[in-house]
Amino acid sequence: MHTYLSAALDIGGTKIAGALVDGTGRMTARVTRPTPADKDGATVMRAVAEVVGELTADPGWARVATVGIGSAGPVDASAGTVSPVNIPGWRDFPLVAGVRELVGERPVVLVGDGVAMTAAEHWQGAARGRANALCMVVSTGVGGGLVLNGQLHPGPTGNAGHIGHISVDLDGDLCPCGARGCVERIASGPNIARRALANGWQPGPDGDVSAAAVGAAARAGDPVALRSFERAAQALAAGIAATATLVEIEIAVIGGGVAGAGDILFTPLRAALRDYAKLSFVADLTVVPAQMGTDAGVVGAAAAAAQQSRLEAFLPTL
Template identity: 75%
Template sequence: MQTDLVAALDIGGTKIAGALVDGAGALITGARRPTPQQADGGRVMAAVREVLTELSAAPDWSRVRAVGIGSAGPVDAQAGTVSPVNIPGWRDHPLVDGVREHTGSLPVTLVGDGVAMAAAEHWQGAAQGRTAALCMVVSTGVGGGLVLGGQVYAGPTGNSGHIGHISVDLDGDPCPCGARGCVERIASGPNIARRALDGGWRPGPGGDTSAAAVAAAARAGDPVAAASFERAARALAAGIAATAALVEIEIAVIGGGVARAGEVLFAPLRRALGEFATLSYVQGLRVVPAQTGTDAGLVGAAAACRDLLEAEPAP
C-alpha cells in the first residue's frame, strides 16, 4: 500500500474533516465541514457525505485503497457504530455502513479519535519509537489512545485509552456520559470556558468565550482564567497518573485545541503530575505537546487503517 492512498475521516464535536493520505503521511487533498453538533443524526451524516463527495471528486481518488475513520467516541469498531458524547444525534449510529454507501467495496477501519491521534504521534510525532505511551486529544472533548509493546493498542472495540471518561472527582459534576467528575467534564475546552465564566471571568470587547480566549486572559494575568486552567491541569494529571500506574507508560503526549494554550496548561500540569505520579515506576513520566498538529486525526486515521490492514492475515 506504499503508493496507494487512504481516504481518512476525522470526526469530532467541532468539525468533520477528510483527506486523501499517502504512505508517507502527506495529505494530498482535503475537505472540511462544521459538525452540526445539535442536529439530528441524519444531518450529521449528511455532513460526512458532503466531505466524502468532495474527496471522491479529486483526481487521485482512483488510488484510494481503504478508508480510515477516527471518530469521537465511544465507538464500536466491531459493529461499525458510534455514540459520541458530544454529538447527541448519534447514538449507536451505523457510521461504517453510511460510509460504505458512498465508498462501495473499499475496506473501512473505525477507531476512536484518541487512538487515531496515538497512531499519528507514534508514526511521526512525539511518541515515535516509544514502547509505551498515552496520547491525548484535549479539545471539545477529551480522548486518548495507547501505545503498548511498541504498537498502537486500539482494543476490541477501538476505544482503549479513552481517558476522558476516567472519573477524577467522585462527587463532581454529572458528565453527559452518565458518570460524575470525568476528566472531560473538567478539562475539555468548553468546560474550561464554562468554569471561567461561572467564576466571574468576562470576555473582551469581541465577546470570545472560547478556551483560547480564557488562555489569553490567563496569560495576561487574569486569576479566574488561570484558576480554570489549573483545575483542568489537575484533572488531566490525575488521569495520566492513573493510566501510568496501570500500564507503565513512559510518556504522555497532549494535542488538540486546548494544548495550544502552551505553558498556561503545561506548567500547572507538570506541577500537578508531581503530586499524583508518586510511585517509583511512574516518577520519570514525561508530558510533552503533540507534534503532528491539526492534521493528527487524519494522519492517525490513515495510519491506524494501514496498520490494521497489514496485520490482517492473508486470505
Template identity: 70%
Template sequence: MATDLVAAVDIGGTKTAAALVGRGGEILERVQRPTPAREPAERVLGTVTDAVAELAAGPLWPRVTAVGIGSAGPVDARAGTVSPVNIPHWRDFPLVERVREATGGLPVTLVGDGAAIAAGEHWRGAARGRDNVLCMVVSTGVGGGLILDGRLRPGPTGNAGHIGHISVDLDGDRCPCGSRGCVERIASGTNIARWAREEGWRPAGADRDAGAAGVARAARRGEPVPLAAFERSARALAAGIAATAALVEIEAVVIGGGVSLAGEVLFAPLRRALGEYATLPFVRGVEVLVAGLGTDAGLVGAAAAGWSEPDTFSVRGAAGN
C-alpha cells in the same frame, strides 16, 4: 495508475476534517467544516459525506484505496458503530456502513479519535520510537489511546485509553456519559470555558471569544479566573495521566487537540500537578510532550488505520512502518 492514497476522516464534536493522505503520512488535500453536533443524526452524517464528496470530486480520488475514520467515542469497532458523548443523536450509529455506501463500496476502517491520534503520533509524530505512551486529544472532549510495547493497544471495541471518562472527582459534576467528575467534564475546552463563565469571567475589550481559546488568551494576560480554569483543567488531566501510568507504566504522555494550542498556560500547571500525583517510583518520570503533528494527528492516524485490515481496528502496517 497509482493507487496509494487513503481518505482519512476525523470527526469531533466541533469540527469534521477529511483529507487524502499518502503512504508517507503526507496530507495532499484537505477539507474541514463545523460538526452540527446537536442536529439530527442524518444531518451530522451529511457533514461527513459532503466532506468526502468534496475530496472525491478532485483529480486524486482515483488513487484512493480505502477510507479510515477516527471518531469521537465511544466507538464499537467490531460493529462499525459510534455513540459519541458530544454528538447526542448518534447512538449505535452505523457509521462504517453509511460511509461505505457513500464511497461506492470502498473498505472502511473505524478507530476512536484517541486511538487515531496515538497511531498518528507513533507513526510520524512525538511518540515515534517510544514503546509505552499515552496519547491524548484535549478539545471539545478528552480522548486517548495507548501505545504499549511499541504497538497500538485499542482493546476489544477500540476504546482502550479513553482517559476522558476516568473519574477524578467522586462527588463532581454529572458528566454527559452518566458518571461524575470525569476528566472530560473538567478538562475539555468546552468545560474550561463553561467553568470560567460560571465563575463570572467574560471576554474583555475587542476579544469576544468566550470559548476556551478566549479563556487561554485571558490567562496569558494574567486574569485570575482564566488562570484558575486552566489550573483546574491541568490538575484533572494530571490525575488521569498518573492513574494511567500506575496501571500500565507509560514513559510519556503526548497531548494534542485544540486546547493544547494554549501552550504553557496549560502545560506548565500540568507538569507541576503531575509531579504531585505521579509519586510512585515507576510513574515519577512520565514526560509531557506536545503532539508533533498538531491537529493533523487524528487524520494521519485515521489514514494509518485505513491501510490496515479493512473494517477492523488494527493499525498493523502503515503505523508500524
C-alpha cells in the same frame, strides 16, 4: 514510491474532513465540509458521501487499499456504529455500513477520534519512536488513545484510552456521561471557562467567555483564571498518572485547543504530575505538546486503518 494509499475520514461536530494519505503520511488529496448545522442523521451522512465522492474522483483513488474513519464518540468499532455526543442525529448510526456502500470492497476501519489522533502522533508526531504512549485531545471534551508495545491499542470498540472519563474527584460534579468527577468535567475548555466565571472571573469588553479568553487572562496574571487552569492541570495530571501506573506509558502527548494555552497549562500540569506519579516506574514520565495539529484526525485514521489492515507499504513507517 508507495504502492498503496489509505483514504481517511475525520468526522466531528464542526467539520467532516477526508484525505488520501500515502505511506509517508503525506496527504495527496484533502476535502473538507462543514458538519450540517441541523445535524440530522441523513443530512450528515449526505455530507460524508460528498466528501467520499470527491476522494473517489481523485486519480489516486485507484491505489486506495483501505479506508479509515476517526469519529467523535462514543464509537463501537465491533458493531460499526457511532453515537457522537455532538451529532445528535446519529445514535447507534451504522456509519461503517454507510461508508462501505460508497467505497466498494475496500476494508473500512473505525476508531474514536482520540485514537486517531494517537495514531497520527505515534506515526508522524510527538510520540514517534515511543513504544508506550498516551495521547490526548483537550478541547470541548477530553479524549485520548494508547500505544502499547509499539502498536496502536484501540480496544474492542475503538475507545481504549478515553482518559476524559476517568474519575479523579470521587464526590465531584456530575458529568454528562453519568459519572462524577471525570477529567473532562474539570479540564475541558468549557469547564475551565465555567469554573472561572463561577469564581468571579470577569470577561473583557468583547464578552468572550471561552477557555481561550480565560487563558489570555491567565497569561496577564488574573489569579482566578490562573487557578482555573491549575485545577484543570491537576485533573489531567491525576488521570495521566493513573494511566501510567496501569500500563507503564513513557510519554503523554497533549493536543487540542486547551493545549494551545502553552505554559499556562503545561507548567502546572508538570508540577502536579510530580505529586501523583510517585512510583519508580512512572517517575520519568514526560508530558509534551502534540505536533500534528488539525491534520491529526485524517492522518491518524489512515494510520489506524493501515495498521489494522496490515498494509505492507505503511507498516515500515508506522
